[in-house]
Amino acid sequence: MVKLIIFFRKPRDVDAFEAHFSQRHVPLISGMPNVVRTSVSRAIGAPRGEAPYYLIHEVYFRDLPALNFALNSAEGRAAGADLMAFARDLATVMFAEVWGEDPFELSPVAKPAVDPTDTPTPVEDARPPQPSLGES
Numbered sequence: 001m002v003k004l005i006i007f008f009r010k011p012r013d014v015d016a017f018e019a020h021f022s023q024r025h026v027p028l029i030s031g032m033p034n035v036v037r038t039s040v041s042r043a044i045g046a047p048r049g050e051a052p053y054y055l056i057h058e059v060y061f062r063d064l065p066a067l068n069f070a071l072n073s074a075e076g077r078a079a080g081a082d083l084m085a086f087a088r089d090l091a092t093v094m095f096a097e098v099w100g101e102d103p104f105e106l107s108p109v110a111k112p113a114v115d116p117t118d119t120p121t122p123v124e125d126a127r128p129p130q131p132s133l134g135e136s
Contacts, residue, residue: 001036001060001061001062001063001097001098001099002060002061002062002063002064002066002067002095002096002097002098003058003059003060003061003095003096003098004058004059004061004067004071004093004094004095005056005057005058005059005093005094005095005096006056006057006058006059006083006091006092006093007053007055007056007091007092007093007094008021008053008054008055008056008057008087008090008091009052009053009054009089009090009091009092010053010054010090011054011087011090014054017086017087017090020086021055021086021087024082024086025079025082025083025086025087026038026040026057028075028078028079028082029057029059029079031075031079032059032070032071032073032075032076032079033069033070033073033075033076034061034062034066034067034069034070035059035060035061035070036060036061036062037060038057038058038059038060039057039058039060040055040056040057040058041055041056041058042054042055043055043056053092054090060098064095067095
């Protein structure tokens with residue numbers, strides 16, 4: 001699997017950016033052929049203060065030929081033109097090979113050893129019994 005990643009620096013007018021991004025750009029990206037899934041992440045910080053990017057938009061494809069086909073399609077060209085029109089100075093674009101999407105896919109050792117047929121043993125209440133009304 002491969003993905004197209006668009007990193008957006010924080011825009012001056014966040015409200016205008018958000019409106020255009022969600023109402024115009026995301027539908028254009030989602031309309032490209034061969035899109036397997038998309039993901040949008042909003043940065044909330046970094047180890048040393050503010051994150052260098054405001055928003056990260058990831059668009060997943062089965063393989064590189066599928067990505068290339070999508071980018072060269074009429075829908076892909078429209079999405080690219082839109083990106084350059086509203087975020088030329090804010091966007092950094094890259095392509096990445098994806099592996100280990102599922103954190104447990106990376107190593108079989110990391111998978112929890114849980115038997116799905118096993119039923120949990122009830123845990124007894126650790127609180128001391130409380131006297132009922134009328135007891136002394």
